[in-house]
Amino acid sequence: MSPFGFLADPANWQGPDGILQRLLEHLVYSGLSLLLAMVVAIPVGIWIGHTRRGQAVISLVVNAARAIPTLGLLVLVVLLLGTGLMPVVLALAILAIPPILNGTVTGFNTADPDAVYAARAVGMTGGQVIGKVELPLAMPLIISGLRSATLQVVATATIAAMAAAGGLGRFVIDGQKRRDGYPEMLAGALLVAVLAIVLDLLWGLIGWASRRRTHQTA
């Protein structure tokens, strides 16, 4: 029943279906989809947060997104666009957008209005207000949005293995197909859990640093 036998065998770490390759795939899926989601969600979030338009839409989108079954979305996208890297990244990015968008907009909303008015009063342009005042003040909440998005993406990248993708979820799926595959499933589960916790703690550290910075400059 122990996953450690599987993990201790060096043969399981190497090769095209080894742990290192699966870990790399997992990180590539997660990293690319987070980047894609950031490119979309942060500018839109900045626009909504700065102009205060479309706020109601945000809470609607965030709540609805929580109800989307991640596995269903993944299979839907893969059936429509085919297997491979891009469909998986696209499906994961769709799931990562709402938390990042929410973090950015909430960050802008909670930026001290006095600081924003002061910036306007000393003659800053709209762009300067965003870049020098609102964005730095919003940073801790943007980071907490990125943190939730990362958890969602790493978890969903695991079940992407069910739709013929790589990543650490492969050990869970492949292990289940074999009669004696439970240790392999457990090893996959353990690796994914450790990866998720490490990434979460990393974001926690970055968030802590950014909060300290905000408090010093504010």
Place this chain on the structure above:
Amino acid sequence: MDFTWIGNNLADIGANLGLHVILSVAPVLIALVISLPVGYLLHRTGRTANVWVALIGLLYAVPSVALFVAMPLLLGTQILDPINIVIALSAYGVALLVRSVVDGFRRVEESVRLSADAMGYGSVRRVLTVELPLAMPVVFSGLRVVTVSTISMVSVGAVIGNGALGQYFDLGFRQNFLTPVIVGIILIMALALLADGLILLTQRVTLPWYGLRTRQARSRGPRPTEVIV
């Protein structure tokens, strides 16, 4: 959409829908029953509670698949046993709800607590009839998040062969057939929406006073900051 498939499988879809409801409602109720007393006791420890809430919250970082797979090892159950899903999702619910309960009790003002004491309330009566109702709005908002995400997470159980409506995602992928996938997504989202509405309704009925003050404030006109600007 292949409506013939839906027609032919109505009984099966209904059974999976029922199973989905059971597999989501049970963990949410279990998590609520555990989180209320645990959250209250943690809140009583003061700042130490932050450490515990952070530690319990770490569980939320663990992907649900990993937790599902680990259950047979931890509980000694069979991998296909639906109890794995229920216990794992209950643990998730606790990880999220304990924080809400602690936050909720923290929002009860000290003066309110002291007033209850001064009026001769015993501590049990004070907690149940004064503090708990005042903490409930925060608990309800946590409960809504837990319920909606639990309903969507049950389907991840399909990965270990037990996902109620989530099984249609596996079926759809293996047969390259969109209809079951769409049926699954629509039913799960509708279920989440319905559950969310029910909780909101329960909140309105049990806490009729909540939201009154903000509604009055809004009708009184622009907020002070807006007047200054």
